[in-house]
Amino acid sequence: MSDNSFGKLLRVTTFGESHGPAIGCVIDGCPPHLEIEPEEIKRELERRATGRSRHTSQRREADDVQILSGVFEGRTTGTSIALLIENTDARSKDYGNIKNQFRPGHADFTYWKKYGIRDYRGGGRSSARETTMRVAAGAIARKWLRQELGIEIQGWLAQLGPIRTDENPQWDTVDDNPFFCPDPARVSELEAFMDALRKSGDSVGARVNVVARNVPAGLGEPVYGKLDAELASAMMSINAAKAVEIGAGFASVEQKGTEHRDEMTPGGFLSNHAGGILGGISSGQDILVSTAFKPTSSLRLPGRSIDQDGQEIEIVTKGRHDPCVGIRATPIVEAMMALVLMDHVLRDRGQMGDRSKD
Numbered sequence: 001m002s003d004n005s006f007g008k009l010l011r012v013t014t015f016g017e018s019h020g021p022a023i024g025c026v027i028d029g030c031p032p033h034l035e036i037e038p039e040e041i042k043r044e045l046e047r048r049a050t051g052r053s054r055h056t057s058q059r060r061e062a063d064d065v066q067i068l069s070g071v072f073e074g075r076t077t078g079t080s081i082a083l084l085i086e087n088t089d090a091r092s093k094d095y096g097n098i099k100n101q102f103r104p105g106h107a108d109f110t111y112w113k114k115y116g117i118r119d120y121r122g123g124g125r126s127s128a129r130e131t132t133m134r135v136a137a138g139a140i141a142r143k144w145l146r147q148e149l150g151i152e153i154q155g156w157l158a159q160l161g162p163i164r165t166d167e168n169p170q171w172d173t174v175d176d177n178p179f180f181c182p183d184p185a186r187v188s189e190l191e192a193f194m195d196a197l198r199k200s201g202d203s204v205g206a207r208v209n210v211v212a213r214n215v216p217a218g219l220g221e222p223v224y225g226k227l228d229a230e231l232a233s234a235m236m237s238i239n240a241a242k243a244v245e246i247g248a249g250f251a252s253v254e255q256k257g258t259e260h261r262d263e264m265t266p267g268g269f270l271s272n273h274a275g276g277i278l279g280g281i282s283s284g285q286d287i288l289v290s291t292a293f294k295p296t297s298s299l300r301l302p303g304r305s306i307d308q309d310g311q312e313i314e315i316v317t318k319g320r321h322d323p324c325v326g327i328r329a330t331p332i333v334e335a336m337m338a339l340v341l342m343d344h345v346l347r348d349r350g351q352m353g354d355r356s357k358d
Helices: 038-048 092-098 108-115 128-149 171-176 184-200 227-236 249-253 330-352
Strands: 011-016 022-028 065-069 081-086 152-160 206-213 241-246 287-293 303-306 312-315
Touching: 011 128, 022 128, 038 065, 038 128, 038 330, 081 128, 128 152, 128 330, 152 171, 152 184, 152 330, 206 330, 227 241, 227 287, 227 330, 241 249, 287 330
Parallel strands: none
Antiparallel strands: 011 022, 022 081, 065 081, 152 206, 206 287, 241 287, 303 312
């Protein structure tokens, strides 16, 4: 399998499967002298982890990260950083019944068609378990961005099924509930919705937003290295992501040009429909990205499918699954935002010098 790496000057390669012995990543290009401890990475992993509430998969992984290289006496050395996390709570026996069957809506069929072999245990490489290492790498990138440029990244659940959650945001409460909901008044409604959904055996999609504040102007390239294009690519690489918006996104279809254009005054921009990016280059405004996640395809409700011989079957998926994968996606989109921005900061410095010293 190719393309297990992303980024240019900051390059992250992930490896491992959902039910393999371990998952891990290698981070190339992180500058030296950044203080980092396993506990800092662990805190971000706990935000992503399953089993935090009854509304997610009850798989409970310890997610104890081992730093194998690239850090000496608590500081990055400038060499490759290797991180490893052992899988300790996989239940492969739950997937024995689908060994020769394709779950509709999953990557089972496409993996089989591409490779002629697949790891049916929890989806193997296509499992959301892989995103654990993105969050681990993102923890390092977030700290570097904060220390070097004061960039702050915050994500939140903007919509769960039909329920919008960010119309009256209180940003300091996002991490106070298992949904990453910015409005405490909506949490009980989300709880009730998910309880009913879980009892029905069905699933639902979600929208997750992320904003990066204090981003300097000038990051990104005019044509093939557009910052918004690479952010969109990063978000679409997350499991179950089906759409990405930058700024006003699809709402810009209905806007007039007089409304959509972000007029400028000596005091700054009057709006931010562009989401902080113009012509592929950051404008200095907040960068806003919204990602839509599809409903979980692993369901205990019977569905029609085929087996590896092309025979029609009825399939039921057992195991521990999220009724809404978007509930745990907030730390993942935050991590991808951080990794893309850090990569672009390093690329910009390579061409233009250190803007923070201007």
